[in-house]
Amino acid sequence: EVQLVESGGGLVQPGGSLRLSCAASGFSFSDSWMDWVRRAPGKGLEWVANINPDGSEKYYVDSVKGRFTISRDNAKNSLYLQVNSLRAEDTAVYFCSRSLNFWGQGTLVTVSS
């Protein structure tokens, strides 16, 4: 059974940082593109970033470039999103996804003072 379990969210002050994690199981993680997508309160889905199977290619939406970093550890079947210089508008549920065809339940990031 394919499973994606996100963790690492929480309440953080503006300018702060968090490291989001996604534990994957039930499929060949090392062969899969992986994505992060977020949904802000009352808003729609926004694609954030993705990474290729060996981690050599990474793509980001403009609004997070230079602040967020996607990475992976294939030995641990884990995906990460380092989120720095957080802003109020980054408040959202962050979902990890296998190639946008299977999704985890999400982890909530709240940026507030």
Place this chain on the structure above:
Amino acid sequence: DIQMTQSPSSLSASVGDRVTITCRASQGIANYLSWFQQKPGKAPKALIYGASSLQSGVPSKFSGSGSGTDFTLTISGLQPEDFAIYYCLQYDSYPRTFGQGTKVEIK
């Protein structure tokens, strides 16, 4: 960036109805389009990829069509579990972009 425009933004329908949601891309994306369903507090669920191919396990009451810039998602025989928000997504180029969503509500 490619802009994806869905219509309508919301609709009311009855159980058993057939509904159609449209998605228009600001430039041609061939058939690199997916459709997703999201219910409150739940993860999005992939329904359609490649504009018209059904994801594994998705019932055939969901169907997709289109190519280029204009796409549709049709839900036949609406059931209570189908009331949700539906999103299109283009994966022709980066950044990937979603439509703003269509909320399907019970009439």
